[in-house]
Amino acid sequence: MQETFSVCFLGDTGVGKTTLVSALSKDSPLYKAPINVCVSLYKDRTIEWWDFSGAKKHESLRGIFYKYFDGYVLVHDLSNARSYRNLQDWEKEIAPWLHDSYGCLSSVEFPLLLFGNKSDLVPGKGPCGSALSASVSDSAWTDFLDKVVFNPAKPEIKAANRNLESFSEEEDSPTSLFSRIKSWWRPENLPLFKA
Secondary structure, three states, X not given: OOOEEEEEEEOOOOOOHHHHHHHHHOOOOOOOOOEEEEEEEEOOEEEEEEEEOXXXXXXXXXXXXXXXXXXXXXXXXXXXXXXXXXXXXXXHHHHHHHOOOOOOOOOOOOOEEEEEEOOOOOOOOOOEEEOOOOEEOHHHHHHHHHHHHOOOOHHHHHHHHHHHXXXXXXXXXXXXXXXXXXXXXXXXXXXXXXX
16 A cells, blocks of 8 residues: 655645646646645655645635645745735644644654745746746755655654544544545545546
């Protein structure tokens, strides 16, 4: 069985997260969905790309689905300075997970990538690209994904997520993580099982 790694994408509405996830995963997300989970392979490992809506109205919904992700990507629009400034708010939103406020993990470092999207509109430096034209810096993603899949703390991350899930609810209860996912989308819309 292949090991699965989850990567969380956050940023303001309209920065191009969904298009970026689609370009990276080669999957077909639902562009109006508040949460998309696309799947692809990287070095014989399964990567789940969790794309969260940046809309304020989905803030509480995001909180329900947050967990200890194996990596985090904060996305901003290079042509929109406000989306860059707002990354501080996004980092605060996931800070309990990044900095282990729940006390499940001891000193685990989570890979975090800051990505400037829409370089076709404003050429920039650093990890940036244009998801629309599928020009995403291979080296930045390779470095990031290598940190994700070769993180020696993976067993601790898995155990922490299992502990959090079992702490608050039984696995088969209607409020477990998978039950919440199934209740949000119709099964035919779940990208997890696409061939």
